[in-house]
Amino acid sequence: MIDIRLLREDPERVRVSQRARGEDVGVVDAVLDADARHRSSLSDYETLRAAQKSFGKKVAAAQGEEKQALLAEVKDTAARVKELEAAKDAAAEERESLLRTIGNVIIDGVPSGGEDDFALIETIGEPRDFAAEGFEPLDHLALGERLGAIDMARGAKVSGSRFYYLTGPGARLETALMNLALDRARDAGFVQLQVPTLVTPQTMAGAGFLDAHADEVYRLEADDLYLTGTSEVALAGFHADEIIDLTQGPRRYTAMSTCYRREAGSYGKDTQGIIRVHQFQKVEMFIYARPEDAEAEHEALLKWERGMLDDLGLAYRVIDVAAGDLGGPAARKFDCEAWVPTQGRYRELTSTSNCTTYQARRLNTRERGESGTRTVATLNGTLATTRFLVAILETHQQADGSVTVPEVLRPYTGFDAITPA
RNA sequence: GGAGGCGUCGCCUAGUCUGGUCUAUGGCGCCCGCCUGCUAAGCGGGUUUGGGGCUACAACCCCAUCGAGGGUUCAAAUCCCUCCGCCUCCGCCA
CATH class of the missing domain: 1.10.287 (Helix Hairpins)
Incomplete structure (x- = not known):
């Protein structure tokens, strides 16, 4: 608000x-x-x-x-x-x-318009040239199945479409990614929380997910609770109705959680593989800051996100999302989109939003200043999600059908490559 | 699932039975000042939050706020109802 x-x-x-x-x-x-x-x-x-x-x-x-x-x-x-x-x-x-009904007031410089009107901030890395290397890349699902890393069929058997199992090395790779992200967040001073993924309507609405996203959300009718599509919801609710102390600097929290999304209205889109699924894992960063510090914190969030993508050896671009595609709470949003070789295009892997005081006003999170209290600013950003696996698998595949594990993940996976069984 | 108890302005607490100077008591903590060579102690004052009026964004005045929402009444922290949260016991299940 x-x-x-x-x-x-x-x-x-x-x-x-x-x-x-x-x-x-x-x-x-x-x-x-x-x-x-x-x-x-x-x-x-x-x-x-x-x-x-x-x-x-x-x-x-x-x-x-x-x-x-x-x-x-x-x-x-x-x-x-x-x-x-x-x-x-x-x-x-x-x-x-x-x-x-009024969305957050956008920050100067945010491009006008809709989904396609984003401003390109930077393109990092070169998409890998498989033609020059002399082989046709496989898509992440084909790779995942051959490597015994992804099992869509059993996911569908047990839960329906857009559900999946990560198996053996695939499961291990996801855990490694999450742990890398959590370690980096810790090193950057984030306090890790394990959060509820079922929340009350008040919390859901406060975080801003019952307006435009209402039909994207799973609701448990019998208990009047919502399954969260991101731990941002619980992180935003953490200090609801509180007056917090920001005199020692911003409060930074991180959480890994399972995220649930109905993907209503996305019939036919990304039906293959784990690009668009009902359930996935995500490590989220969340910051409570003084309003005047918000833009600097937003830059910092983007920097941490980029650090992950850089070190995972992915080609990606950073965009300044256009006003019409921000959603209600965000005043500015930067997305990092990684190159997906078999799709020949960039796909969103991370997203960081500066919600200024919009979200905190609804959730009633304030700080004590020199002249009374005032609403704080909140920001959020993705540090890792299951979708990263798509870009990692495809980008680092080899001619022999194996996938090389990025070096930063090896201490976490315990293996250097995934090879066909 | 059953029975009971409790929720007061940072923390603790008086007030609730018996509705009306409650304009919510006292203590701790914190802030300002006095005193003091310094500190402590002592003394005096201040200290919920939100909104509105008037304005210099001051001072001042007003409204709301005793877990939340309704109700009764000329009048509600106090009586009634619903809900939420916490605690204890019993049952059930991990």
């Missing part, structure tokens, strides 16, 4: 942001209008309520006949107060629901 004060003081900035996102601009004036009505009704209510309260003291002090007279006099104020309160609450609710 954006700050109503920003909207009052500088509505044009919000309009510019809405326009860049391709969202409704008129809602800005609708909020301003609702806000004015809310404040007016609030004032009416408070005035009468104050009168009622002071009258109540007179009643308390009075006795006998005098008391009865006073009671008769205020009889109807109670009803009137209730009416004004209801009107005030209705106005507040209208203002809130309108305000909630």
